[in-house]
Amino acid sequence: MAAGAARSEMKPVRPAFVPDPSASREAMEALQREIAAAAAFADDFGFDSAAVSTTAATHTLDSIADDRTAAGPSHDDPPTVVGVDQAFLDDRAVGAIVALRGGEVIERAHAVVDLEFPYVPGLLSFRETGAILAAFENLDVEPDLAVFDGSGRIHYREAGLATHMGVTLDLPAVGVAKGLLCGAPQGSLDDLPEGTRVAIAANDSVETADDVDTVIGYALQTRQYDSGNRHINPVYVSAGHRVGGDTAADLVERLCDGYKLPEPTRLADSYADEVKRDHSG
DNA sequence: GCGACAG
């Protein structure tokens, strides 16, 4: 390796799971079943979820003293969380990633690739993954967690975008969607108070679920008006990979900073627009 | 047959 070039470009750990937009629909669905089988819908990450936040950690005098006397490695660095989002221009897709550590943006990476597949509900990853994986290859930092714009386990074959990407990169991942793809909310979603979460159970449209009672995600009311006529809709949070459903909701809640969407997602969103503008002329 | 359907 060249001196001074210590890049850690993130590449697929499971190349066989990289979506092939030219595959048949049957092959795509078969791949999704494999991915769901390989996915871990339980916590398996090496950071403290309580250290995830939108603001820089406040160091107490005690913790500073602890740091100085601790024998082991310092755990000062908050987890690195990346927000991933997409935008489109003509027949090209923009993949945008913003990396945050303790509320600070530490890196941004993007890629622009030609679109090869249309939007088909349930097959979103076959449309958007090319740009996302290309953007990850341009990312230097090693993320601890990725927040994707779309579903994870809330999917017909429990293999939504967040799950597909998480498994392919073997990266802890959660999905945050603005709409519900499938599943049955276990309660009313109308005008919920801020902080409320309603479980989304599998239903007949979730082909891979054994029980119809399996919780595949949550409707999470990340923000709500205190009063008035209008109200805000919840977001739909689900496990992507190596994160359990309730932990996914906890993490998303911690990552929201007064807005409906988590901060990494909002920043990736505006970064994608920025890239899009630069590629328009 | 009809409706539903992440981005």
Added chain:
DNA sequence: ATCTTGTCGC
């Protein structure tokens, strides 16, 4: 997702 001004209500 995207095309887009003003507008209603926090």
